[in-house]
Amino acid sequence: MPASSPARRLDGIPPTIFAEMSALALRTGSVNLGQAFPDEDGPPGVIAAAVAALEGGHNQYAPSIGDPALRRAVADHQLRRYGIALDPDTQVAITTGATEGIAAALLGLVDPGDEVVVLEPYYDSYPAMLQMAGGVRRPVTLRSPDFRIDLDELRAAVTPRTRFVLLNSPHNPTGTVLTRTELEAMAELAIEHDLTVITDEVYEHLVYDGREHISIATLPGMAERTLTLSSVGKSYSLTGWKVGWATGPAALVAAVQSAKQWLTFTSGAPLQPAVAKALTTHSEYPHALAKELQEKRDLLCAGLRAAGLQTSTPQGTYFAMSDITDLGWDDGLAFCRALPQLAGVVAIPAQVFYDDPHGPGRHLVRWAFCKKREVIAEAMSRLLVADLRA
Ligand code: PMP
Numbered sequence: 502m503p504a505s506s507p508a509r510r511l512d513g514i515p516p517t518i519f520a521e522m523s524a525l526a527l528r529t530g531s532v533n534l535g536q537a538f539p540d541e542d543g544p545p546g547v548i549a550a551a552v553a554a555l556e557g558g559h560n561q562y563a564p565s566i567g568d569p570a571l572r573r574a575v576a577d578h579q580l581r582r583y584g585i586a587l588d589p590d591t592q593v594a595i596t597t598g599a600t601e602g603i604a605a606a607l608l609g610l611v612d613p614g615d616e617v618v619v620l621e622p623y624y625d626s627y628p629a630m631l632q633m634a635g636g637v638r639r640p641v642t643l644r645s646p647d648f649r650i651d652l653d654e655l656r657a658a659v660t661p662r663t664r665f666v667l668l669n670s671p672h673n674p675t676g677t678v679l680t681r682t683e684l685e686a687m688a689e690l691a692i693e694h695d696l697t698v699i700t701d702e703v704y705e706h707l708v709y710d711g712r713e714h715i716s717i718a719t720l721p722g723m724a725e726r727t728l729t730l731s732s733v734g735k736s737y738s739l740t741g742w743k744v745g746w747a748t749g750p751a752a753l754v755a756a757v758q759s760a761k762q763w764l765t766f767t768s769g770a771p772l773q774p775a776v777a778k779a780l781t782t783h784s785e786y787p788h789a790l791a792k793e794l795q796e797k798r799d800l801l802c803a804g805l806r807a808a809g810l811q812t813s814t815p816q817g818t819y820f821a822m823s824d825i826t827d828l829g830w831d832d833g834l835a836f837c838r839a840l841p842q843l844a845g846v847v848a849i850p851a852q853v854f855y856d857d858p859h860g861p862g863r864h865l866v867r868w869a870f871c872k873k874r875e876v877i878a879e880a881m882s883r884l885l886v887a888d889l890r891a
């Protein structure tokens with residue numbers, strides 16, 4: 502009999518919410534504040550470098566571990582930005598976006614039955630890839646309205662079977678930027694229990710109000726046990742390029758590379774020299790982008806509050822979270838599915854990023870502000886005039 506259903510390793514993994522909500526936005530002509538992609542492209546000089554690479558013969562496989570110029574540029578970035586010295590030949594691997602970095606890290610490092618402490622709500626590829634790797638997730642919930650880590654809950658999540666912490670800061674979808682104190686607690690726990698930290702820092706440059714993103718690998722004793730993932734998408738408004746990187750101890754990077762070679766072998770050859778250029782000659786771009794995004798965040802948060810939605814002010818990322826309880830709704834998924842009809846706007850129900858759909862995320866909705874000011878303003882005026890009550 503031909504197979505008629507997905508393999509058991511995919512049991513219970515739903516289709517990604519981003520596909521459903523972007524299709525809904527297209528179908529209904531709604532303003533899409535759901536799936537996060539900017540509506541303005543990154544630096545023209547970087548795009549020109551990709552065109553030059555396409556026309557200049559960079560059209561065959563790049564080395565599996567990545568274009569040497571890009572690996573050097575990533576190592577330089579980590580040194581310049583965080584003071585972390587890396588050997589570009591053994592401590593940097595280029596991935597097809599951070600998404601492949603996450604997949605290759607989990608497939609390359611996690612054994613079946615290993616427990617992985619992970620912040621909830623989580624980016625949706627984490628539970629999917631953890632399940633495919635056979636890992637067991639141990640969520641630590643960031644609770645509204647301030648979405649901080651409860652350090653007692655964090656300590657309680659660690660058991661004798663825990664081997665990894667999967668961290669994300671700045672955090673999607675809450676916008677939390679972990680503080681030095683929170684990261685130090687995490688580091689203390691990792692050292693005490695001999696855990697490896699996998700940290701997803703794709704929003705590393707997108708922090709607001711003068712805050713600093715601290716990379717956990719910079720804390721004492723952490724460089725040797727931390728695998729750091731990032732990518733070009735968010736920092737340079739090039740989300741469609743899907744070029745990312747994994748950095749850290751050679752043994753951890755080698756594990757990523759061992760899995761990555763069988764996933765994609767290599768990533769888009771002409772884009773890699775262009776990303777190297779972004780990291781070297783356009784290193785100021787992410788800072789200017791963050792300044793612009795902070796203003797857009799304020800525009801969005803003010804609009805959401807004016808429309809009657811309690812909204813937390815995010816410290817970083819592309820996202821703000823609202824609580825829909827005051828409007829009489831008790832289910833974010835139902836709210837988001839109705840929103841195009843009610844107001845012509847699309848958002849993401851945060852409950853899909855929690856283990857329990859009836860739990861602490863049920864009333865939370867995520868809005869993306871990586872859009873032109875006029876687009877955010879249009880969405881906010883639609884929300885303001887609509888009757889959003891249940
Ligand atoms: N991690 C987080 C937290 C994200 O929000 C995203 C979304 N882009 C990714 C990873 C995936 O990054 P990329 O597009 O580089 O694969």
Ligand code: GLN
Pocket residue numbers: 517519520535536537538673
């Ligand atoms: N990272 C994007 C978000 O959180 C989505 C990327 C994707 O569609 N997988 O909206």
